[in-house]
Amino acid sequence: MRGWVWMAVVMLAGCASQPAETTSESAVDTSGITCKEAVQPEQRVDLEMIDTLMGKGRNHAALARLESQSMDGIDYWLRYGQLLASTGKLDEAEQVFRDLVFQCVDGRSRHGLGMVQLKRNHVNAALLHLEIARNLSPASAQVRNDYGYTLLLAGRYQQAAFELRTALELANGQGPVRQNVAVAYLLTGDEAGLEALKSEYGFSAEEMEYARALQTQFAKAGQ
Numbered sequence: 001m002r003g004w005v006w007m008a009v010v011m012l013a014g015c016a017s018q019p020a021e022t023t024s025e026s027a028v029d030t031s032g033i034t035c036k037e038a039v040q041p042e043q044r045v046d047l048e049m050i051d052t053l054m055g056k057g058r059n060h061a062a063l064a065r066l067e068s069q070s071m072d073g074i075d076y077w078l079r080y081g082q083l084l085a086s087t088g089k090l091d092e093a094e095q096v097f098r099d100l101v102f103q104c105v106d107g108r109s110r111h112g113l114g115m116v117q118l119k120r121n122h123v124n125a126a127l128l129h130l131e132i133a134r135n136l137s138p139a140s141a142q143v144r145n146d147y148g149y150t151l152l153l154a155g156r157y158q159q160a161a162f163e164l165r166t167a168l169e170l171a172n173g174q175g176p177v178r179q180n181v182a183v184a185y186l187l188t189g190d191e192a193g194l195e196a197l198k199s200e201y202g203f204s205a206e207e208m209e210y211a212r213a214l215q216t217q218f219a220k221a222g223q
Contacts, residue, residue: 027095033100035074035104035106037075043075046076047075049065050062050079062083063083063084066083074109077100082112084096093112094117107134110130110133111146114127114146115146118150123154126150127151131147140170142167145164145167145171145175145177145180147163148163148164148177149164151163152180152184161185161187161193164181178203178207182207186211187215
């Protein structure tokens with residue numbers, strides 16, 4: 001499943017840049033949730049098409065496409081929850097992920113629920129679910145990054161640095177985790193870590209300048 005495209009490197013200003021949360025008149029129907037993987041070739045084609053739309057930021061179109069499918073498998077439901085959140089339907093997204101968590105022992109479901117809580121700015125609730133997701137999916141770079149990022153928001157910098165360094169290595173030094181781990185090193189005064197980030201992963205002067213600008217914001221959020 002594609003990453004949480006609405007999840008910026010930093011969300012310290014809240015969700016002002018995200019779609020406003022909307023309230024539906026009726027709850028989403030989750031009676032059809034199944035925990036099996038979508039394995040049929042036609043299902044893979046459907047999911048790839050939806051992922052392509054999500055990758056282009058066309059989340060409303062992706063949601064419409066998804067809602068036209070049979071939703072036969074957890075892969076559909078995980079994307080459904082993510083797209084509901086991405087289009088501002090947080091109540092429905094939370095219900096989908098809570099029901100997935102209840103029915104399926106799956107780190108992706110916990111991750112989704114944690115990310116919905118983070119989008120609501122419920123940091124402690126997000127940490128609870130993301131920690132479980134991390135334990136269920138310890139080799140997921142995305143989960144480790146999002147968990148580490150949330151630890152930064154909570155002011156738990158040393159723990160965040162460990163999680164983010166792990167995510168950095170799992171992601172081969174690519175993606176938003178680069179900025180997050182740099183901020184963690186700045187907040188913990190880890191000069192050796194910063195030097196390794198430059199030498200091992202080509203962290204640029206421009207990236208470092210941006211990380212230093214974010215450092216103050218994270219420090220305020222963690223107070």
